[in-house]
Amino acid sequence: MSRKIGSRYTAHQILGRGSAGTVWLGEGPQGPVAIKLLREDLAADQELVGRFVQERAALLGLNHPRVVGVRDLVVDGNDLALVMDLVRGTDLRTRLERERRLAPQVAVAITADVADALAAAHAAGIVHRDVKPENVLLDVHAPAGPGGAPPALLTDFGIAKLIDAPSRGNGSRVVGTPDYVAPEIVEGLPPRASVDVYALATVLYELLAGFTPFGGGHPGAVLRRHVTERVAPLPGIPDELWQLIHQCLAKAPASRLRASELAARLREQLPALAGHPPLDIDEPEPEPETYGEYGAYEGTPYAAEPYDTSARGVVPLVHGSAPDSTRDTHTSMRVPGADELAGGAHGTARAPRAQGAPRAGSARHRAAERRRRIRLGVTATAVAAALGVGGWLALADGEEGDPAIPSPTESDPSETP
Ligand SMILES: Nc1ncnc2c1ncn2[C@@H]1O[C@H](COP(=O)(O)OP(=O)(O)OP(=O)(O)O)[C@@H](O)[C@H]1O
Numbered sequence: 001m002s003r004k005i006g007s008r009y010t011a012h013q014i015l016g017r018g019s020a021g022t023v024w025l026g027e028g029p030q031g032p033v034a035i036k037l038l039r040e041d042l043a044a045d046q047e048l049v050g051r052f053v054q055e056r057a058a059l060l061g062l063n064h065p066r067v068v069g070v071r072d073l074v075v076d077g078n079d080l081a082l083v084m085d086l087v088r089g090t091d092l093r094t095r096l097e098r099e100r101r102l103a104p105q106v107a108v109a110i111t112a113d114v115a116d117a118l119a120a121a122h123a124a125g126i127v128h129r130d131v132k133p134e135n136v137l138l139d140v141h142a143p144a145g146p147g148g149a150p151p152a153l154l155t156d157f158g159i160a161k162l163i164d165a166p167s168r169g170n171g172s173r174v175v176g177t178p179d180y181v182a183p184e185i186v187e188g189l190p191p192r193a194s195v196d197v198y199a200l201a202t203v204l205y206e207l208l209a210g211f212t213p214f215g216g217g218h219p220g221a222v223l224r225r226h227v228t229e230r231v232a233p234l235p236g237i238p239d240e241l242w243q244l245i246h247q248c249l250a251k252a253p254a255s256r257l258r259a260s261e262l263a264a265r266l267r268e269q270l271p272a273l274a275g276h277p278p279l280d281i282d283e284p285e286p287e288p289e290t291y292g293e294y295g296a297y298e299g300t301p302y303a304a305e306p307y308d309t310s311a312r313g314v315v316p317l318v319h320g321s322a323p324d325s326t327r328d329t330h331t332s333m334r335v336p337g338a339d340e341l342a343g344g345a346h347g348t349a350r351a352p353r354a355q356g357a358p359r360a361g362s363a364r365h366r367a368a369e370r371r372r373r374i375r376l377g378v379t380a381t382a383v384a385a386a387l388g389v390g391g392w393l394a395l396a397d398g399e400e401g402d403p404a405i406p407s408p409t410e411s412d413p414s415e416t417p
Helices: 046-061 090-097 104-123 158-163 193-209 220-228 240-249 259-273 340-341 365-389
Strands: 004-007 009-017 021-028 032-036 070-076 079-084 087-091 136-139 152-154 174-178 331-334
Touching: 004 079, 009 032, 046 070, 046 079, 079 087, 087 090, 090 136, 090 193, 104 136, 104 193, 104 259, 193 240, 193 259, 240 259
Parallel strands: none
Antiparallel strands: 004 009, 009 021, 021 032, 032 079, 070 079, 087 136, 136 152, 174 331
16 A cells, blocks of 8 residues: 655655654655654644744754755644655564573674764754664664674654644653753653663663663663663673773763764773673562551652553554553653652662572562561661651662762753754
8 A cells, every 4th residue: 555745755665663653665866765644643733743844954964974864854734744764674672582681792883883973963963862772773784783783773863842832841840762862851851862871871771781770660660760870780791891981971961072072982892792692681670569567668750641551652554453561662651840859869879680690580589578678668768757748759779879970950061052
């Protein structure tokens, strides 16, 4: 089934679906293209259409070999479409799902490509705001790089910004994908270039580990961890590489590297990573969703509406098509208040399971879990009493806090696109 998009393009076949719309393989005057048709409700939003047209020059002007080029923007009747370069290959999420973890050299080569794309965008004054494996396309037809890594291209520039129009929320909502959202966004600060570097460091961690440093469970809990928890080290990678990841996951935006520096430093690491197999580490235990039985954190403190994990806001655009509900996509949630964030005890995020540690479900694990719950219950009650908070607390095991949490006034003067 083909359909016309504007007067110059024809969409032939669906390549994939995301939360903002459906991507089609299409044809234009200059040959094959990818056409992203935005969701009908987005296309019907007059303010969004205005912003779309406003962003036109910036989006069309971003030309870089590591960026999926936007060739045209089409506003035609009910259709709102982005015409893009066609990348023949797959997206990074699909590859990660297939392989679970990538060899460090491949992971670093792909990340360096994306850092190059971000450096170009930041230099042009564009913040991506939704860096994640779904938005990295791998060109499997181009010559491979170090370790056989396919060249990577970053796509979906400007979409998060378009969707985050003031009329689409009350200005105090987080728009993004929870696992990759920088802490300053959770705190309600405007997104600067450093949010992309944070998200990219999260992607690199995920490519190496097979899981994100702060992910798991309810999106509200994920957002809270970005602000209150320290990243657990990844065993088995060279220290220099870990230091890079750690620095780019700093809570303070100004402490992170610029995208151009990150790209250069990652490339320096590539020769030493040759031949390293993918890491052999266990995914951490899932956190319990609520801690009601010991009375400190119950329910879903961030979500204004119930969170439906089966829908995730994906709306089918094409009649008769089903949304891809398996994809973790954008979410829109209330930004937690300062008092809610202040209630979080600082700790280290879910650590990869150390050798010899009890497995989930084992008798040893259940006994350890019972001991932990009793300890947490006592600690939470004591902390709540001391702080006078009756709300919710982050129940991370009791380490000292990371002093690097940014103050609400902190800015990133080095990168202000
Ligand atoms: N320029 C392109 N060339 C080839 N395939 C593409 C292109 N852009 C997107 N695709 C394919 O279409 C799929 C859907 O892309 P889309 O950007 O709509 O969603 P997403 O990034 O996976 O999710 P979300 O929009 O929720 O962030 C991608 O996974 C990819 O496989």
